[in-house]
Amino acid sequence: MRRAKSISERLLYLWYLSRRSPLTLVGAAIILLVLFMIIAAPMIAPYNPDKVSLTARLLPPSAVHWFGTDEVGRDLFSRVIYGARASCGAAFMIVLISMLVGVLIGCFSGVVGGRVDTAIMRLMDVVLALPALVLAMALAAALGPSLFNSMLAVAIVRIPAYVRLARGQTLSLREQVFVKASRTFGASPFYILRWHILPNAMSPIIVQATLDLGGVVLIAAALSFIGLGAQPPTAEWGALVSSGRSYMLDQWWYATFPGLAILITAMGCNLVGDGIRDMLDPRLRGR
Amino acid sequence: AIAAQDVLVLARAEDPPTADPGVEISNSGYTLIYAAYERLVAYKGGSTEVGPELAESWTADDAGLVWTFKLASGHKFDDGAPVDAAAVKFSFDRLMKLKAGPSDAFPVLKEVEVVDPQTVKFHLTAPFAPFISTLAVSGAAIVNPKVMEHEKDGDMAKAWLAEHSAGSGPYRIASWERNQSIVLDRNEHYAGTKPALKQVVIRIVGDVSARRLQLTSGDADIIEQIPLDQAEALQKDASVVVESNPSMYVNYIYMNNRQPPLDDAKVRQAISYAVDYQGIIDGIMLGQAKQMRGAVPSGMWGHDPQGFQYTYDVEKAKALLAESGKSDIRLTYTFSQADPAWEPVGLALQASLAEIGVKLDLQAVADTTKRELVANGKFDMAPGAWTPDFADPYMFMNYWFDAGKMGGPGNRSFYDNAKVTELVQEAAAIVDEGKRKELYVEAQTLSTQDAPYLYIMEKNDIFARRAVVKGYVYNPMLIQVYNFGTMSKTE
Amino acid sequence: MIARPVLEVSDLNVRFPASRDWLGRPNSHVHAVNGVSLQVRRGGSLGIVGESGCGKSTLAQAIIGLAPYEKGRVAIAGQDLQAAQGKQKRELRQKMQIVFQDPQSSLDRRLPVWRLISEPLHIRGGHSSAELHAKAEQLAAAVGLRPEHLDRLPHEFSGGQRQRIAIARAMSTDPDLMVLDEPTSALDVSVQAQIVNLLLKLQRERGLTYLLISHDVALVRHFCDDVAVMYLGQIVESGPADAVLGNPRHPYTQTLLASAPSFETPLPTLAEVRIGELPNNRKLPTGCFYRERCSKAAGGCEAPQGLRRLDDGARQARCHLAQG
């Protein structure tokens, strides 16, 4: 009963906050749209995205092909819609993997402390100093270019950010009075991690992850653009821009629409991330 | 800004890796090497036959093991030093010592001997029919022995020659801003007629559209690597000429003869019948190609105009497949982006094979990875592109079918037919061209029946130049290589 | 026979690393507690007063086991806490409980009240959720919270109520000693009175033993049997509350009392209060720690001062000028 009330209250509160920041609403709308595209792609897409039609090459946007067609006559609108699956799916996996691994390492490092902590952090410094894109490219080159491999690479280079964040949270929470109190009751480090640190550290980490999602959509697309990510004929936005690139002069639509899709999706993630961060910000809360 | 009349600007996508004839193996580098160096022999005009260049005349002993060259006088390196027999010896010694890619054109070279300053002798370990042709390749360029002054850590001046030149060609490399531009200046000591172009500038312009815009605006005189669609668009511009010439650049697909079910010739034949060749040529190549007929392309002697050609015949393909007794075939097409046609061809192939019930998965990998997989036979089907290094059917027949050259060197479908191997080896060892041609035609007939490769197409070589650029002579052996020395710009 | 004290602290020293070299080794220290000895009788209450930064909280934390110490001994019911290990250590820890100054930050804002109150028991283990809830309900009732409060989150409470939750939590293990580190200084006076009443009531009813830390002299006078005045990590005067606060002997205690605002006395003149700050505790002064600020400083103050017993024997002061 009471719970239910507080949930509806919270929803109302969220609505109130987002009304105050219309941009967050825009972001949320974008994300919903993209989710819809991912789930309902077969229903929205007017054509099979991989259907080659050599007679319908490079047609301009029209009522039949909203975004035109590509050099082998595939419908670009359908490809952009299906592209959401590859592009966003990859980004989501990257963020998920790096977040889980990073939080695990970070909390462990923060709780254990001492030499182990130092060693872990130095290692993270090294990973952090690796130019992200280059490591991604090198790994992709080493393991063969594929969405999965470049995903793995990006995930690896993103781990340190989460490690630092989680460790920072752990360290600062460890100094919080309620955690100290728990220690005076004889709580084990594991108990403190389970009951106090993880639940309290999660919100900033989730905010970070949402913001990251936007960045990772860009990176995944960039890798595909350079030819190291998703491989043709997979419809992926970065790869689409890449193939559209050489047709820019005569067939501007080819590269333009998938690029717009990337931009808008990344904006959605960033806007929502910013919004959530503002909502969780205790300073803005009461007002 | 339109470049001056005596300066020719060439825009292309990438910097040549190096300009060292002893190392460089890409056409991109040949542009420089052919402009800066001379060889003993040269292709005659647009033909694949060779004629004198530094060598005035030559003779061979009966066994074909010793070749004697008489050097023409008057040829000078760009520092004024004469080109003599010692330089020839030096160049080949250096080539063989470096033993990088280019040296592979000389598998039987034993020794070069200086007889007198104008006479030089080549000793071979075995008769090698294409020998004279091989002397026209980039690696056979004659290098000024003085480059050894630039030697560092025993590298035979490799580092220096990577971006300088030391030859007797019409031009010399004046400056090289990596990834930006290369300036070729006239070699004042060049023995031939003084070139009309004072300077040739090669600009690196990565983006196709940018190259195209530079051509139409007159900033560039020649642009390379233009996609077919752009070529079509460019053709509409009156001030631009799109050069499209039949080349010996062939696109074919390796079928791994060692790997079931492709080890069965029936299956390979079925696949060969299932492909819509004309569809590919029209749809993907916009007609700028033609279907291959046997291994030797039409521009090369040894080509068999009556040779057997697979046609698009789904029924026959299905029947052959049924004969083979194989079903549920699932194959992988391993490709890279090195050639822009490979991906669409893969897609077309996928569609075609689906019609005969063969499922084809496309697997895209880095080009280096693809090469490695192919070299080690870890693939089902993979597209390949081939150009001859020297003008001899040897480049196709012996590389593609000799069971001793399996994997990387050339026989990438791991085709093993003892009879064919014997035929091509015999053809390589005799000098008589008529006899050789017979042997090669026979080998082609035999091998085409086995369908080790999918013979797709001979592509046209396409680049665009401004109409004011005159005097260009196309030679199918010299893709991306221009006769700058005899070209000019006139209104 | 005098019962054994619940808490015995002897010659406790606590220092924190203040700066480190590049290898991370401390190369200077903050000397927060410098040789404190004290005892708390069962059922009694000891107040500790002193300026901010004099080491009161550090002392409390060292006692409760949150601040490591190198020198000295803390014994609870005769058992040394630092020497204990494992389960025994946890049990010893649960014999002491602490109530912090800020009730807001001492409660995890994500846990419901019943979970907060029963956390020490949860950690001890062996109780079902229902048992914990029931136990929490009893404790809540004892501190004046209603059962319907148990499922709420701390942010739904006022400061005073939160402090009640913290007190209920501290009582959950039936501790021998409760350390109260400024339990009311974050609260309004009206609420302070509620909490003080509650604490006193609990002491009367359950015979709790308190160690109260505060800088409010009036509160300590009201609340405690005994008082110890701290200055720069040392106890400078101690004894029964009425005696020490009614008739201070140490010059520092005198200044402290004179400065405390009151209705009756006007503001002290500037000369009376003497401007001065707590000396740096990175480098401890020599001799009497208070010498620099002391208006009565005289010969003999350069020597380190020990606690000396005064007249009746119940009081001690760390000043050679304090009349015995």
Next chain:
Amino acid sequence: MMTATVQSRGQALAIQNLSLEFPTFSGAIKALDNVSINVAKAEIVGIVGESGCGKSVTTMAATGLLPKGRYRITGGSVRLFGHSTLTMDESQLQDVRGKMVSTIFQEPMNALNPTIRIGKQLTDVIMRHEEASLSDARRIARDILADMLIGEPERVMKQYPFELSGGMRQRVLIAMAFSCNPGLIIADEPTTALDVTVQAVILRLIQNRARRTGTSVIFISHNVAVVSQLCDRLYVMYAGRIVEHGATRTVLDAPQHPYTQALLRCLPERVAPKQELEAITGAVPNLMQPPAGCYFQPRCKEAIDLCRSRSPQLAGAEGREVACWRRGVGLEIAEQGSRP
């Protein structure tokens, strides 16, 4: 005595029936309701009340320091030396602040800019309001620091805030407040975060300087004892309303409002050790949904029906007013039905 002479010299600050609210998601917080405060020239006036009762909001509203757009003034007026501050725009306010009225805030730890040297922070203010060259400004700053009994003003001016102790910082802030000789100083709990010994010094410094320069002071505190030592007159606030005011001694010796009485009775210093204190039950009302009638009535032991339905008005003699039905003073007004 002193009060009389001071009042004849005119008003420094006159807040008349100021009402103010903060609109929020779940409703408006009625932070101030009909607050009237008068400060005569050279007078030291105290405002006491529990945390959140609106002490700071009152003075910040009067000086225009509340965050723009976050609050709404629903009535009343503020006159500062005859100027209406509520109608001023930001640039006029900028001229008033520091020059006519200065504020000393509660937290000395964060009230000085951590990255700017003390001297610069002081001279910036001085040069903003006085026509002074940098060297003049430095001299003024030095003098006033010395006046605040800061040992080596020159050295302190070269230091950063974090190098000073809390007491020193608060003295710097007081110096800054006094630096342009404003007519009114608002001291918003300037000593709450400090030790008693330091507190005594600070209070003395404020008092001495104010008396010497004839500056009016509003001293905000929740510590009645502190206020009693310092102030001429006293306002007691509860939940956004003034419940009682009068000369300090009168209010403390003979508190009229039950809240004031309870506040004084719950102090430990007035009760024998270990005795139960007379705590005020319950908690301060939620200003979003304040109780009907007198805001104190839910906690008041003497509340009658009238208290639960109608808000009492301040009433009484000039300079000594109480808002309580039980004291009878307001009854007549209530009967006239001026306010529900």
Next chain:
Amino acid sequence: MAITRIIIPRLVLLLFVVLGVAIITFTISHLIPGDPARMIAGDRASAETLENVRRNLGLDRPVVEQFTIYIGNLLQGDLGTSLRTNRPVAGDIRTFLPATLELGSVALFIAICLGVPLGVLSAVYKDGPIDQIARTVSVCGISMPVFWFGLILIYLFYAKFQILPGSGRLAMGIVAPERITGFLLIDSLLQGRFDAFRSAVYHIILPGFVLAFANMGVITRQIRASMLDVLQEDYIRTARASGLRKRMIIFNYALRNALIPSITLLGLALGDLLYGAVLTETIFAWPGMGTYVVTSIQTLDFPAIMGFTIVASIGYVLINLLVDLAYMLADPQIREV
């Protein structure tokens, strides 16, 4: 004291990083399926030739030995020889680095000049129309796929309107000035080559802006956030209460403190700049490290990739060292302790 405390651990870290990066890239380069020898000799190369090339590259030796040799050379500043260009990698990097640095500095300059004021305005007029606009612009910047943005701008400004060049650093006919710093903008001025300067300026506008735009977004967001933090600090209230002018408060009192947390960000932004530069350079055919490393990766030129990676990581650590020092200068509390 404080300085050494900051520098020494960083230098130790530098060693760690270089070693770590070397190990990682070296390992990757040996996991790679591609054979560098085949790359040099061409894929038709005979087994014999391959063998010879491998021997020349030292690839026939045990991996550990190869690594030791590599590290030994590294310590002498020798990054090996590029497989593709046959030139020393260190030399290649020296050739290409200035172009990237020039592009990066210009982009950073633009980003700071636009981003900081935008962030300040956005915070000062929080929730107002300016704020909404600034936030939209900054989110656009952060979310912009650099490679696509570059393409669009090239299409518009170069192809359509033909007002700006779309690739390279200098126009066709213009001879590059002597190389002094490698920064064309500086070299051309030093030599009084105004034609080259003009051309260089024209050429850097588009790539500079594209690269700047993303970073501007990040900077705006950061400055806005820290300005908002700072503006609600007590000392700002003090400054307001003492009647200081709004402009003075914002720029002298608030911005200064808001910049301190942003310095750290600047370090990160520089890292991002590198990533953005790689993409921007490929789009604009900018002859810098980005183009170099992309080509190297496409051709699996591992000495070049390793060299680049090591140099980039050293750069990263050094930038962070600088950031820490700047932090120390900006924050007196750290400086004086």
